Amino acid sequence: MAQVRFAEVDIVVPDGQSLLDALEKAGQSIPSSCRSGLCHACLLRADEGEIPAQAQSPLSSRQKAQKLLLACQCYPTSSLRLSVPKEASRVKATLVDKVPLGRDILRVRFTSDVAWFPGQYTTLWRNDTEGRSFSIASHPERDGFLELHVRKRAGGVISDWLDNRLMPGQECLISQPRGQCFYTPECRFHPLLLVATGTGLSPIYGVLKEALDIGHTFPIYLYAAAGDPEGLYLVRELKELAHAFPQLHFRPVVRRQPEIGMLEGDVVDVVSSQHEDLKDWRVFLCGTPETVRKLQKKCFLQGASMSAIVADAFESPLNV
Numbered sequence: 001m002a003q004v005r006f007a008e009v010d011i012v013v014p015d016g017q018s019l020l021d022a023l024e025k026a027g028q029s030i031p032s033s034c035r036s037g038l039c040h041a042c043l044l045r046a047d048e049g050e051i052p053a054q055a056q057s058p059l060s061s062r063q064k065a066q067k068l069l070l071a072c073q074c075y076p077t078s079s080l081r082l083s084v085p086k087e088a089s090r091v092k093a094t095l096v097d098k099v100p101l102g103r104d105i106l107r108v109r110f111t112s113d114v115a116w117f118p119g120q121y122t123t124l125w126r127n128d129t130e131g132r133s134f135s136i137a138s139h140p141e142r143d144g145f146l147e148l149h150v151r152k153r154a155g156g157v158i159s160d161w162l163d164n165r166l167m168p169g170q171e172c173l174i175s176q177p178r179g180q181c182f183y184t185p186e187c188r189f190h191p192l193l194l195v196a197t198g199t200g201l202s203p204i205y206g207v208l209k210e211a212l213d214i215g216h217t218f219p220i221y222l223y224a225a226a227g228d229p230e231g232l233y234l235v236r237e238l239k240e241l242a243h244a245f246p247q248l249h250f251r252p253v254v255r256r257q258p259e260i261g262m263l264e265g266d267v268v269d270v271v272s273s274q275h276e277d278l279k280d281w282r283v284f285l286c287g288t289p290e291t292v293r294k295l296q297k298k299c300f301l302q303g304a305s306m307s308a309i310v311a312d313a314f315e316s317p318l319n320v
């Protein structure tokens, strides 16, 4: 085990536990998303101590020289003193409104001067050290605001702050949006397969609206999955879009108690049984890492090239 110091608190990291898990278990709110070294949301700086090589392997030489590390990839073996790197790129955002979208999903909308592509993610900062990454569902010009879908959690530091404390008109800081999950002009000439679990629908909704807005005419299949019908959201809006755009096929999928028009089962099985040939398709998969990994493999085996699959996996830590 190793001892680390973060935000003036001493924390023990047991052997085999990631620094990110240990900090969260100790009640610290660290920005995170993929938890697999891809998104770089969990970037921290080691002000003192030796950084395990694996915690820096996905980083640039410049980031390594700055003593940055990825908390989700860091398994410390000796003591470290850590801080959240100050980003010159944090900018102000003003909360416009917040609206419940379903049983436990909150839609929050901000105005801000940042630029983004629908489907990228940003980190929302409650203070200097507590932040959380969320994917963006809106378009900067066409919608004019930055829309995020937040799952409300009992005791969640960031979701509780958004739900109960940050009020319309108040400001906070956000990071420059990042990530590869967005519709590119090259997608325009291919059928699209979009699959979301939970709030993975946020980036998928952004990608979908971008595709429709720029006139995508090839078929688009969108699967939104949840445990039960109550866990789904934006169902009415997506049905209306499917009605208005015949190329869009919307398929809600639930594991139990399906309502009329819903498919029942595991979303991996449902999608793979309905799309046996994905050659030339463009695929966007957003949601929990396990489901995204399984879907990625299935889609590849069913003909999609790896370069045609965009996978945006994220975990939701319990205290967010």
Ligand code: FES
Pocket (backbone or CB within 6 Å): 031, 032, 033, 034, 035, 036, 037, 038, 039, 040, 041, 042, 043, 070, 071, 072, 073
């Ligand atoms: S790289 Fe650590 S959460 Fe994504």
